[in-house]
Amino acid sequence: xxxxxxxxxxxxxxxxxxxxxxxxxxxxxxxxxxxxxxxxxxxxxxxxxxxxxxxxxxxxxxxxxxxxxxxxxxxxxxxxxxxxxxxxxxxxxxxxxxxxxxxxxxxxxxxxxxxxxxxxxxxxxxxxxxxxxxxxxxxxxxxxxxxxxxxxxxxxxxxxxxxxxxxxxxxxxxxxxxxxxxxxxxxxxxxxxxxxxxxxxxxxxxxxxxxxxxxxxxxxxxxxxxxxxxxxxxxxxxxxxxxxxxxxxxxxxxxxxxxxxxxxxxxxxxxxxxxxxxxxxxxxxxxxxxxxxxxxxxxxx
Amino acid sequence: xxxxxxxxxxxxxxxxxxxxxxxxxxxxxxxxxxxxxxxxxxxxxxxxxxxxxxxxxxxxxxxxxxxxxxxxxxxxxxxxxxxxxxxxxxxxxxxxxxxxxxxxxxxxxxxxxxxxxxxxxxxxxxxxxxxxxxxxxxxxxxxxxxxxxxxxxxxxxxxxxxxxxxxxxxxxxxxxxxxxxxxxxxxxxxxxxxxxxxxxxxxxxxxxxxxxxxxxxxxxxxxxx
Numbered sequence: 001x002x003x004x005x006x007x008x009x010x011x012x013x014x015x016x017x018x019x020x021x022x023x024x025x026x027x028x029x030x031x032x033x034x035x036x037x038x039x040x041x042x043x044x045x046x047x048x049x050x051x052x053x054x055x056x057x058x059x060x061x062x063x064x065x066x067x068x069x070x071x072x073x074x075x076x077x078x079x080x081x082x083x084x085x086x087x088x089x090x091x092x093x094x095x096x097x098x099x100x101x102x103x104x105x106x107x108x109x110x111x112x113x114x115x116x117x118x119x120x121x122x123x124x125x126x127x128x129x130x131x132x133x134x135x136x137x138x139x140x141x142x143x144x145x146x147x148x149x150x151x152x153x154x155x156x157x158x159x160x161x162x163x164x165x166x167x168x169x170x171x172x173x174x175x176x177x178x179x180x181x182x183x184x185x186x187x188x189x190x191x192x193x194x195x196x197x198x199x200x201x202x203x204x205x206x207x208x209x210x211x212x213x214x215x216x217x218x219x220x221x222x223x224x225x226x227x228x229x230x231x232x233x234x235x236x237x238x239x240x241x242x243x244x245x246x247x248x249x250x251x252x253x254x255x256x257x258x259x260x261x262x263x264x265x266x267x268x269x270x271x272x273x274x275x276x277x278x279x280x281x282x283x284x285x286x287x288x289x290x291x292x293x294x295x296x297x298x299x300x301x
Numbered sequence: 302x303x304x305x306x307x308x309x310x311x312x313x314x315x316x317x318x319x320x321x322x323x324x325x326x327x328x329x330x331x332x333x334x335x336x337x338x339x340x341x342x343x344x345x346x347x348x349x350x351x352x353x354x355x356x357x358x359x360x361x362x363x364x365x366x367x368x369x370x371x372x373x374x375x376x377x378x379x380x381x382x383x384x385x386x387x388x389x390x391x392x393x394x395x396x397x398x399x400x401x402x403x404x405x406x407x408x409x410x411x412x413x414x415x416x417x418x419x420x421x422x423x424x425x426x427x428x429x430x431x432x433x434x435x436x437x438x439x440x441x442x443x444x445x446x447x448x449x450x451x452x453x454x455x456x457x458x459x460x461x462x463x464x465x466x467x468x469x470x471x472x473x474x475x476x477x478x479x480x481x482x483x484x485x486x487x488x489x490x491x492x493x494x495x496x497x498x499x500x501x502x503x504x505x506x507x508x509x510x511x512x513x514x515x516x517x518x519x520x521x522x523x524x525x526x
Contacts, residue, residue, distance in 0.1 A: 019371065020360040024512045025446045025486070025504075118506050128446040128487055130506040179320035179328040223333050224441060224450060226362040226369035228322045250364050250443030250450075258323035261374075283379055286324040290374065 001065050002109065004142040005093060008060035013113050013132040013144075015051040018121035022249040028229065029123040029131075029246050032205055032268035033104050034261075035165055035293055036074035040108035042297065043071035043085045043155045050112030050149035051122035053138070055105045059096020060138060062107070064088050068146065069110035069154050075102025075269055076167060084158035085110075102167035102269040110154060114147030126205065126246055163296040165265055169274035170196070173263040174281045174289055175232065180222065180254035184234070188217055189257055192232075193278050197240060201272040205246035208267060210276060212240055219254050227251045230259030232278070242267060262290040317390060319383045325371060327379050329386060332366035335452045335480055339366035340440055341395040344517050346386075355385035363516050364441040365450070397517045402436055405484070407475060407522040409433075411495035413463070417477070420460050429524055431458050432496065437482065439518040447486025447504025447512040451520065454480045466492035473498045475522065482522075486512065497522070 004011075014037065017030020031037030031054055041050050053060065059077060067090050072081040077096050080086050088094055099105045115122050115133030124132020134142060177189055195215040202209035219234040226249060227233075233241045233253035242259060243251075244267060257280065259267065270276060281289070318330040329346070332339040343363045350361055350370065357377025362369040372382050409429045418425045437451035444450075454477060462478045467490065470476070474485040476493025485491060486503035499522075503513040514520070 021511075022360070022362040022369070022371075023442065023515075024510065025443045025448050026511070119511060125446070125506075127489060128504065128506060176321050176323055179322045179330070181320070182318075223335065223365050223367075224443065225328065225330070225367045226322075226364050226443065228326050228369065228371075230323050248444045249362065250441060255322070258321070260324040262324075283321060283324055287374060287378075290324065 002144040003063045005061040007139040009058040010056040011060045011138040012124040014054040014123045027246045033265045035265040037106045040073040040106040044110040045150045045152045045154040047149045047151040053107040061095040063093045075099035075105040085154040112147040112149035114145045171276045174260045175257035175278045183254035197276045199274045207243045210240040221252045231255040260286040321379045330367045341397045349389045403520045404523045406525045407497045409497040411497045413494040414496045433522045439514045445489040449484045449514045462492040
């Protein structure tokens with residue numbers, strides 16, 4: 001059992017989410033920085049589906065009532081477990097503290113956090129206020145049971161810095177045109193790609209609102225269509241909203257381009273004030289970018 | 302003849318547009334208006350894809366006149382899946398299976414009812430009569446868990462969305478926007494004009510299915526005091 005001494009700013013239990021239920025209005029959810037989360041499980045020897053803590057801006061303080069192997073990845077924190085599996089002794093505490101650079105930090109415990117599975121996942125769903133064990137972010141006094149979802153031995157070495165994603169902007173993310181690119185004038189995507197967009201304070205797991213100085217994109221509402229994580233919606237006033245893992249499943253603003261799945265990990269670490277540049281690629285180039293990360297995870301293949 | 306049958310399938314088929322929605326999904330857009338015939342096509346294509354699942358297809362999301370297909374990029378790609386989808390063009394049954402009309406007990410006391418009545422030059426009673434006086438088709442479950450999009454509203458009570466959305470709309474709220482009416486299944490932000498509410502629970506994460514409605518279902522609002 002792990003006891004939460006302090007909940008931190010916004011700490012939730014996340015795994016790989018529940019994709020496939022969008023037809024019920026349920027977002028896929030799961031760890032916002034899928035790559036850091038995947039490595040955290042890898043380091044402690046967990047199965048890829050094991051649940052962990054996703055910490056935001058300021059992490060929690062946890063007390064362990066049993067010896068446990070822990071790894072911390074993602075946004076940088078001052079911890080011996082930073083990108084490395086370490087043993088936390090029974091009775092001792094782990095304080096995650098301030099996260100910087102980056103915004104989200106993942107705390108994986110060998111065996112996984114064993115809260116009940118709801119609709120196929122242990123992830124907290126904010127829109128539906130269910131899952132994540134408590135149907136809310138963690139708070140002081142919560143007790144987290146530990147499961148047995150390990151698949152292999154822990155990784156002894158720290159995760160190599162060469163195989164981590166950047167934690168600071170300016171961010172360059174790959175996008176694929178569409179699906180509603182036709183709703184815009186011919187050069188709209190080139191103009192978007194030439195614009196240094198700025199992350200506003202309005203960011204959460206549902207999406208990020210960006211400012212695009214000097215860029216004026218014309219758009220109007222369209223008939224409600226399904227949405228995906230990474231969709232760059234253009235509002236009638238010309239604002240940009242990039243949907244993230246807890247996104248609304250349908251929407252009525254046209255989507256000029258969609259951030260590729262791999263790069264959602266980058267946007268998960270973006271902070272207000274950061275610069276984001278979109279680079280339009282074709283599906284083949286997007287596949288190569290995704291493969292680079294999977295090769296880091298499985299160097300043998 | 303079953304309701305919502307269309308004989309315009311071949312004509313509407315020509316309007317299909319298939320576009321990538323990122324590197325793991327493609328969107329098939331069948332039309333751009335609220336039309337039961339278009340929903341019929343979407344649901345028929347959805348059923349056909351579930352029955353004869355093309356390689357790499359993971360799941361689908363239907364909405365009004367479009368269908369999203371999520372795929373495994375390790376198994377297929379946009380071009381191959383688009384080819385597979387095109388083979389269903391024109392081959393599908395387009396009538397919406399008939400289901401019983403579900404009654405929604407509705408207390409018409411929404412905060413925007415007086416304002417909507419003013420805008421539409423109706424008395425509140427007249428507005429309620431128009432809203433409750435017809436059967437609606439469920440066009441989509443989306444936005445937030447269980448949110449139920451229905452149509453089409455009579456033109457007389459079609460009003461634009463609120464200028465600025467509410468941050469919190471309580472679960473069970475019934476709203477209208479344009480020619481749509483909808484039921485908020487969970488508390489969420491929302492920009493629709495709220496005219497009533499129901500105690501009916503439309504989303505329950507512990508139930509199977511988790512939502513009360515699916516596209517193609519039919520419902521009617523029944524005023525209660």
